Amino acid sequence: MQSIDRVQLESCARQIADAGRELGALGWTPATSSNFSMRLDAGHAAVTISGRDKGRLDIDDIMVVDLEGRAVGTDARPSAETALHTQLYRRFPGAGAVLHTHSRTQTVASRLFAGRGVIRLEGWELQKAIAGTTTHESVLDVPVFPNAQDMSVLVRAVDAWLDAGKPLHGYLIDGHGIYTWGRDMPETRRHLEAFEFLLGCELDLLRLRGESGLQRPF
């Protein structure tokens, strides 16, 4: 088995802790929710330990797992949602970081659009913050998958979307939060901020269009 590069692990742990502090300050990680990870090598990732306050992470709050989600070199329990992180590293070889948060905007949007199963973003300049998007004249579909306590159910939903050949840069889980990823932590942060902003705009449009808009069945 490949040995873990300790210097790289510490660097990733610091980046994860820094991201957690900043996202926590924004109020996107309430009540110990959220989880974060970074790829270490082709077979391992650094991920947050389950149940820790993600806004107050120390580097000791981050552990190593293999890409099947098994703990490596520790008895600590990785995030309850580790399977969603490792799935993304397996499916996207270029993914270097994954962020999952529970902001109010993400959570409300997930509930409002759950019946439709997808939030279609189009015409927004900020779509260009998503890697590979060069114009506002593009369509960015953000699926909303039903929540489940059994991670294998969620993994199957994400696999089905990807196996259908549909582009995916982030997804919502109904009543829960968002997952997004990127080649490294800065790109992943940019994606997360873009989704937060765009979901907020969609919610604002619904509010401004009035109560009937909010109640319209999707």
Ligand SMILES: CSCCC(=O)C(=O)COP(=O)(O)O
């Ligand atoms: C108290 S939040 C419920 C679990 C959750 O959704 C989450 O993001 C945090 O779980 P973890 O095991 O990663 O701490």
Ligand SMILES: [Zn+2]
């Ligand atoms: Zn969560």
